[in-house]
Amino acid sequence: MFYNLIIYLYLLGVAVYSRFNEKVRKMWRGERDAFRVLREKVDPNARYVWFHAASLGEFEQGRPLMEQIKREHPDIKILLTFFSPSGYEVRKNYEGADIITYLPLDTITNARRFLRIIRPEMAFFIKYEFWFNYLHILKHRQVPVYSVSSIFRDGQVFFRWYGRQYGRVLKCFTHFFVQNEKSRELLAGIGLTNTTVVGDTRFDRVLQIKAAAKQLPVVEAFCQQSSANGQKPKVFIAGSSWQPDEEIFIPYFQKHPDWKMIIAPHVIGEDHLKQIEKLLEGRKVVRYTEATEADVQHADVLIINCFGLLSSIYRYADVTYVGGGFGVGIHNTLEAAVWDVPVFFGPNNQKFQEAQKLKACGGGLEISSYDDFERQMNLFDADAEKIASAGREAGKLVQQLAGATPKVLSHIQIK
Numbered sequence: 001m002f003y004n005l006i007i008y009l010y011l012l013g014v015a016v017y018s019r020f021n022e023k024v025r026k027m028w029r030g031e032r033d034a035f036r037v038l039r040e041k042v043d044p045n046a047r048y049v050w051f052h053a054a055s056l057g058e059f060e061q062g063r064p065l066m067e068q069i070k071r072e073h074p075d076i077k078i079l080l081t082f083f084s085p086s087g088y089e090v091r092k093n094y095e096g097a098d099i100i101t102y103l104p105l106d107t108i109t110n111a112r113r114f115l116r117i118i119r120p121e122m123a124f125f126i127k128y129e130f131w132f133n134y135l136h137i138l139k140h141r142q143v144p145v146y147s148v149s150s151i152f153r154d155g156q157v158f159f160r161w162y163g164r165q166y167g168r169v170l171k172c173f174t175h176f177f178v179q180n181e182k183s184r185e186l187l188a189g190i191g192l193t194n195t196t197v198v199g200d201t202r203f204d205r206v207l208q209i210k211a212a213a214k215q216l217p218v219v220e221a222f223c224q225q226s227s228a229n230g231q232k233p234k235v236f237i238a239g240s241s242w243q244p245d246e247e248i249f250i251p252y253f254q255k256h257p258d259w260k261m262i263i264a265p266h267v268i269g270e271d272h273l274k275q276i277e278k279l280l281e282g283r284k285v286v287r288y289t290e291a292t293e294a295d296v297q298h299a300d301v302l303i304i305n306c307f308g309l310l311s312s313i314y315r316y317a318d319v320t321y322v323g324g325g326f327g328v329g330i331h332n333t334l335e336a337a338v339w340d341v342p343v344f345f346g347p348n349n350q351k352f353q354e355a356q357k358l359k360a361c362g363g364g365l366e367i368s369s370y371d372d373f374e375r376q377m378n379l380f381d382a383d384a385e386k387i388a389s390a391g392r393e394a395g396k397l398v399q400q401l402a403g404a405t406p407k408v409l410s411h412i413q414i415k
Helices: 002-017 022-041 056-072 085-091 108-118 132-140 161-172 181-189 202-211 217-224 243-254 270-279 310-316 353-361 370-382 384-401 404-409
Strands: 047-053 076-082 099-102 122-126 145-150 175-178 195-197 234-241 259-265 285-287 301-303 319-322 343-345 364-366
Touching (some): 002 161, 022 085, 056 122, 076 085, 085 099, 108 132, 132 145, 132 161, 145 404, 175 181, 202 384, 202 404, 234 310, 243 270, 259 270, 259 310
Parallel strands (some): 047 076, 076 099, 145 175, 175 195, 234 259, 259 301, 285 301
């Protein structure tokens, strides 16, 4: 089959490219090591439910389901697999799963061997994961398989004449829990009616994150310091920013020193941090890992040069910006919106349903240039109620769209 030929060619390419790229090397080693991990950790007498997530974002969508299943069925063990190092390396010590590993590449041999070891009672594939061999063997073994928080679009291969053979993979799913009505209609158009529109489990997850937010004394001290006019300063927080994002928002705040800025860049390598600091010439800048509460008393900008804090930091914002929209796509806007604050993002957001909903309600603001950003920020700067109103709409949207997790679990029978 053509699919298997492509997989073997991909396998060869990864093997070669791993010699030159650290991220690919980690994935290559992790996939080859997966069977050793499984042999050592799988309890042959245990009951396993398998969750597969491509990367970190999909993991966050699956996490509420994993944790709810563990609470309701403590005898069940969770196997969590990742495709990407950006997911595995960050969550390899996640306590909510019993075994965490890379997913061996989707060859027929790997799929048979993997499923022979695990013998899962059911499997959950998050959002975009459609591995042909794993899914067909799961179906042959009569293992229930669920697609969660999936979303489908007209241009996908499943709905094109040339994708009919590969599209058979969709018939392997027991049920689709899709994000929107359009996805349900597309699946119905190819004869698949085993669908339920439940929304996106990420809305549930960000509410969990908000409830568990950390207190950050250094950040709090930075945000509480009075500005030059003796009033509590307004705070702008940029999360997961890239250089094209920073080249838009930093110049604005260079002209408006009454705002304080917190920048949590997506890449925290030294070269990138120095680029940011160069753009901030003339401002007092401190890095989070090098700062004390006393250090931030007179600082203008706080750079978050570590991971794991951003979702808690957004709580201190008046206005936020989520990066990635001038590249491959925006990062997690919901982590900011859940705190009742407006969210700016770049133009590459069309595939992100939550961004479309935020724009529609007025809680999200798309910008494509410095002029766009300046125009909207000037409106916010002149009217605190505009900020508050946009923020309320963002937070209200998250609350309204939460609840996908119990809807999914109400359809699933775990004995």
